[in-house]
Amino acid sequence: MKIYEENNAVVLEGVENFDPKHIFECGQCFRWHRQENGSYTGVAMGKILNVLREDDKVYLNNTNLEEFNNIWFNYFNLGVNYTDIKDTLKKMDEYLDKATDFGWGIRILEQDGWEMLISFIISSNNRIPMIQKAIENLSRNFGDFIGEYEGKDYYSFPTPEQLNKATQEEIRACQTGFRDKYIKSTTEAVVSNNDDVRKYTGLDTNTCIKELTKFNGVGPKVADCIALFGMRKYDTFPVDVWVKRVMQEFYVAEDMSLPKIRTYAIDKFGDLSGFAQQYLFYYARELGIGR
DNA sequence: GTCCAGGACAACA
């Protein structure tokens, strides 16, 4: 891969296993929006970025090499060899063989743990467009204005201290629904205990999930998502309705419970469970499998 | 107006 800077952009030439649509629409993130030219614009790590792929070139627009090295290289998980991961998964069975071809450009983003904690609390019993709207509202009302890009204003996700200034009513006014009390209580817990959830990356997977489940509004599925997408715990397997459908379609009996599906998958996919989950989720959701 | 999609939690057996 050749990496160079030109015109306020960083170009990744010959980058493998990288497709914006696959990355931003596999259920792991909520702040990226598709533009008319097929690129995606979003806010992450307090920066506005636009991502466009043209053949074997990926353009990271509105950034420079310094930011790329400090932020985006890790954010896009570029140190991980997805060719190896897919090869291992492909050998496991025909479904993963198909799913890894279908979502060939998926990468698991290294997102901020605190943002994932609140985002996935909002995700519970909620649909993606509504989750996106609530997170945007929270950011506009309680985060920092970062700047304008192509005629739109962008705001950073609020810090624990910023969000803690919001009342439960103000949180609900951001269209969080009944999850307002979960967000309020979790934010209060983080601030009052001076709890840096980013440090949870250093815990082992089971401890990490157990700690996350202590927060109000965080159950098994939400904890798995936070651990996988915000804390680099790749050996876990969040089971949402789509993953349940695809697992029942291809692997397990119709009446298997969610925790048992999870255990089954982790036994089978091991250290690559989180990656398998992403390929299967994207495959199931795009094709409407099991509906 | 009615139904449905989406997990956590409290109350219950």
Next chain:
DNA sequence: TGTTGTCCTGGA
């Protein structure tokens, strides 16, 4: 220890 009703919102 597992099961059931409730929570909120927008789109069909």
